[in-house]
Amino acid sequence: MRDEDIVSRLTEAQLDALKEAGNIGAGNAATALYQIIGKKIMMSVPRAAVIPLSEVPDVLGGSEVLVAGVFLRVLGDAPGSILFVMPKDSALYLVDMLMGRPESSTQVLSEMDQSALKEIGNILASSYLNALASFTKLTFLPTVPALAFDMAGAILDVILVELGQLGDYALLIETRFQAESAHVEGHFFLIPDPGALSIILKALGVGDNGAGN
Amino acid sequence: MGQVIRVGIADFNIAKSPDILTTLGLGSCVGVALYDKVAKIGGLAHIMLPDSKQARGGQNPAKFADTAIPLLIEKMERAGASRIRIVAKIAGGAQMFSFSDKNLQLSIGKRNVEAVKLVLAEEKIPLVAEDTGGNFGRSVELHTDTGKFVIRTVGHGIKEL
Numbered sequence: 621m622r623d624e625d626i627v628s629r630l631t632e633a634q635l636d637a638l639k640e641a642g643n644i645g646a647g648n649a650a651t652a653l654y655q656i657i658g659k660k661i662m663m664s665v666p667r668a669a670v671i672p673l674s675e676v677p678d679v680l681g682g683s684e685v686l687v688a689g690v691f692l693r694v695l696g697d698a699p700g701s702i703l704f705v706m707p708k709d710s711a712l713y714l715v716d717m718l719m720g721r722p723e724s725s726t727q728v729l730s731e732m733d734q735s736a737l738k739e740i741g742n743i744l745a746s747s748y749l750n751a752l753a754s755f756t757k758l759t760f761l762p763t764v765p766a767l768a769f770d771m772a773g774a775i776l777d778v779i780l781v782e783l784g785q786l787g788d789y790a791l792l793i794e795t796r797f798q799a800e801s802a803h804v805e806g807h808f809f810l811i812p813d814p815g816a817l818s819i820i821l822k823a824l825g826v827g828d829n830g831a832g833n
Numbered sequence: 834m835g836q837v838i839r840v841g842i843a844d845f846n847i848a849k850s851p852d853i854l855t856t857l858g859l860g861s862c863v864g865v866a867l868y869d870k871v872a873k874i875g876g877l878a879h880i881m882l883p884d885s886k887q888a889r890g891g892q893n894p895a896k897f898a899d900t901a902i903p904l905l906i907e908k909m910e911r912a913g914a915s916r917i918r919i920v921a922k923i924a925g926g927a928q929m930f931s932f933s934d935k936n937l938q939l940s941i942g943k944r945n946v947e948a949v950k951l952v953l954a955e956e957k958i959p960l961v962a963e964d965t966g967g968n969f970g971r972s973v974e975l976h977t978d979t980g981k982f983v984i985r986t987v988g989h990g991i992k993e994l
Contacts (some may be wrong), residue, residue, distance in 0.1 A: 677842070683858030684972055686987060691930045766930035770987050773842070773858015774970020779928055780842060781861055781881060781941050 637824040639668035641755045645748030650797060652743045657717040662798040669792050675689070676776055679792065679807060680705055683773030687711070688729075690741025691778055692765040694749065697758040698816035698823075702739045702748070703779050703809040705772070710804045711737060729769060738765045748808065756823035779811050835977070843896035845878035845905045847912055850978040857972045859925035861942035863898070863949050863965070865924045866975040866982050867905060867958065869914035874920035875977035876914075883948030884940070891993045898948035906956060921958050922982040922994050923949055924973050926965040942966070 650661040677683040682704060688711035690704045706714070712726045715733045719726075719742070742765050749760040767774050796805050812820060821827055835851030842862065850852045850873035856864050859879065863900035867876040878901045882888065885897035894900035910916060946965045953960050964971070964984050974983040982994040 677858060689929075764932070766932050768929045768968070770860070770929065771858040771970035771972065773972075774860030774927065775929055776858070777860030777862050777881075 629635060631826075633667045634824075634826045636820055637821070637826045641737070641752045641824065642668060642748070642808070642810075644755070646797070648751055649744040649747035652747050653740070653797065656740075656743070657714070659717065661678055661804065665792045667792065676780060676792070677773045680772040680776070681707070683698055683771060685771045685772045686770070687789045688767065688769045689775035689778075690738055690745075690767050692741065692745055693747075693763045694762040698756075698760065698812060698819040700810060700812040700816050701779065702745045703761070703775075703811070704744055705775065705809070706785065706804070706806045708769075710806060711769070713804055714740060717819070734767050734769075738767045741767070744808070752820070756820060758819065758823050769800035779809055834985050837974075842880050843881045843893055845876065845895050845901055845908070847874060847876040847905070847908050848975075848977050849874050849912065852977050854975040854977065855973065858974065859971045860927055860929045861925070861943075861945060863923055863925040863945045864971070864973040865898075865902060865905070865949055865953075866924075866973065867909060867919050867978040868922070868977070869909065869918045870920075870980050871918050872912075872914045873977055874909050874914040874973045875980070876907050876909045877973075877975050878902065878905050880945060880949060881951050883944045898945065898952050901968050902949070902952045902956060902958075906958070908931065916956075916958075920961045920980075921953050922962040922975075923960065924964045924971050924982070924984050926994070927967050927971070929968060929970070931968060941984055964992055964994060 634750050650785045680687060686708040688706045692702050694702055713723065715726050715736055716723050718736045745762050749762055753760050792809060798805055835853055837855055838846055838848050840846050840856040842856060846854060848869045854875055854877035854880040856877060863880045865878045865880060880898050880901050881896045883898050885900045894904060906916060906919065909919065926942040928942045950960060969986050969989050972985045984992040
């Protein structure tokens, strides 16, 4: 069965399995983030859902909302892409914490701030992939991340285009992080390449809807 | 002041003066604005991918340059526009993320722009202005009273084509 058909026909059990992997990954990532910035990070239960492509920007509050996006490719047994998106305020807050500056002092991102944000994206992606790897016994190798700071719609194009070649629906594994002061939140998108989703589902033990491959 | 009509991702629509067509947050996608200044009818498409023939069949035709543009022209003609008067302005086709590893480079924005230009040429629609490429997002507005095409960015100013 092709991935595009799988995405639009995912069962509750399959979505739950992806959500659980997301949950553990997010837990690891929250711990890693805590160790870096020294503040407690609350993690809300992620959502795994199939949504129409046109609704993806609404997840972030609209096409024109200013966000920071960290994008990286995942190589290995089940290749794909990861996009981690943070609203502007969350990104600036995290940068202030990382660089040891007082809250709300950053308004424009320097080179250094940008690489700090990339590093955060890297840590989050690795935590998530580690969880998924231990669930599935598959190998995932994240590449060096790239960062963009712009309108949500423009940043989301990078995943919509990959998904759009396959079909009209997106698989969203959503993860939210919140710091004590509720300033930090982020959304995590995992976009498997063609063929990779069925490999992941099979490895999670919730294979192919019995439709063969 | 007319109504503002929003065009979503992988969608297109038309409007008559004095309405305004808008589409938000173009990254690698391309906004194609068509305009007939006599009938004062405009059309706007938010194109995501270059070629429907490279994708699986049965998908939304508004998503692809090769299928969306002819459909948009047809829709404008049905509303009273004349094909020989229609001109095009385009914006978008950026590369939002750049990688040091060239193998990972995503060139979809550039390919979208090339495909749009090719389809416009095939349809014999003159391209009169463009603001494409770069590494930043764009939101666009087509004013159907004048044909003015306004491009807004974050940190790269506002442009009028």
